[in-house]
Amino acid sequence: MNRTPLLDVKHLRTRFPTERGEVTAVDGVSFQVYAGETVGLVGESGCGKSVTSLSILRLFGKHSGTRLEGEINFEGKNLLTMSLEEIQKIRGNRISMIFQDPMSSLNPVLTIGDQIAESIIRHQGASKKAALEKTVEMLRLVGIPSPEQRVFDYPHQLSGGMRQRVMIAMGLSCQPKLLIADEPTTALDVTIQAQILDLMLEVKERLNMGMILITHDLGVVAEVCSRVLVMYLGQIVEEAPVETLFEHPKHPYTVGLLRSIPTLEGNRSEKLHVIEGMVPSLHQIPQGCRFAQRCPYADRLCFDQAPDLTEAGRDHKVRCWHQDKLSLEGGMELAFETRERRETLSG
């Protein structure tokens, strides 16, 4: 790809003060998003996916003490060095965000029309009447029936799926170039999930937007993403085009995630694969590879030294010392062989 990326994140580092000292929730994350593509950001809870997305729009309170380092270039400007006023002009206008829980993402005391119209008036300087017309049009675009009447509804009059459509309409009302969707379908029924994903893909095509989809659902990733970033404990551990990731994963963590998906063909009596152990606390980041304690392949090198993110193929980057030895098929046997050794090492 030789086009210039829409969003270029370089060595992003996000730190928060906590009662037990400062933690680095995102540690040196770099990635690009191009116009028209969907990038999936996956990982367990607490791995830094959401913090990464909040960092892009700098949605941390002024007094939260959050420190952001690195560069986030969007359309040639660094979002991290902008004034608050400048970034407010970008939020909701050039970059929009959709949140996880449509039940609590709408203000209960304002009509949905008012809420959608608000950002149209704010960013495009439209009159109230023009904004209302645009709002109706947006509601129609996201597939809400009889939008002329629905604009006057309050959030409690809509179902969860409808509310998520409203959130999407709000996010898209100013035709942003980048849409960040933070688990947009997690709170929805499976049937509605598919509808919402289809809708998001459709509008993405129509507006030629870039999209970052944050999720822990690899099924969703397979369906909609073109490229995937796997995060673990604040770092990217694997980055690959979606087919490569599913067919030739190289990082043991990715392998573990893929094996944890239940399949329809699988033996029901067989237990689901579980990645052993817990995500370490951000207060006690291991000095070697961050995944070593839970990794079936870890050896002395892994516990001593942290690997870098290295090229493992075309558009494929992995952060693992043993990436070449691994394959999905051989994983299971190797896991049993190495368990004993790992216990002696980590103990």
Place this chain on the structure above:
Amino acid sequence: METSSVTITGTTTASHARGRRSILIRRFLANRLAVTGSILVACIALVCLLAPLLTSYDPLEMMVQDRLKPPGSSHWFGTDDFGRDVFSRVVYGSRISMLVGFSVVAITSAIGLLFGLYSAYYRRLDNLLMRINDGLMAFPAILLAIAIMAALGPKMSNVIVALSVVYTPTVARAVRSAAITVREQTYIEAIRALGGKAQRIIWRHMAPNCLSPLIIQATFIFAYAVIIEASLSFLGAGTPPPEPSWGNILNDGRTLLKQAWWMTVFPGIAIMITVLGLNLLGDGLRDLLDPHTNKAKR
């Protein structure tokens, strides 16, 4: 085509709004105490508005030949030691109580809302404002009110100032606690992600969500204001005589309690009815508007 769609939307909004409103009204009407409270408050408000129509006596007019007359057909509540009509004085006294109550509620609500919202939104300001609040709340209400009155001098407008100072912290607290909950809601984060500015978030998105506790609090403050105004006037630190206020009528009657019980009983009943009505109304509104009690009832 255009016009027809507009009319359709117009009616649906109205019917939605009416639907929700009628549910609220029905639930309010089902609460008998709240209805009693609002009837009492409405009666007092009417008395206060229609005062000149209810009585033919001037509350300040002294009729020496009619001193200390017991309640009867010409003077319903009797007369005091200057021969002034007690009924007329109690009726006109309601105006002072209502005026003080209303003004105090208006001032404390406005300032309390401002302080509450800003201290919920701006953490550093919060520390400053809430410490001032704590300081003011550390004094018992009546003592603080007396102290302020002593400094300002007995005058009705000063009573309003004093009570506003005394009760603003209570409102600010209630609004702040509601606003902190609202501030952490996803919809506020969503608005920020859509480029909303601080002032707009505070006033358009947070303020309406904090009104329920404010309204409930305001009703109770109205009741407290009536009581404390009466207390201050009784102590001679409130509305100065000869202006009739329930508190100073009580004080006039205090020394004559054995000869003329009517001078103390009737203003006392007036205070009781007003405060009872406001408290019942406040309880009713709390049942209706407070989400926690709502859940418990369903």
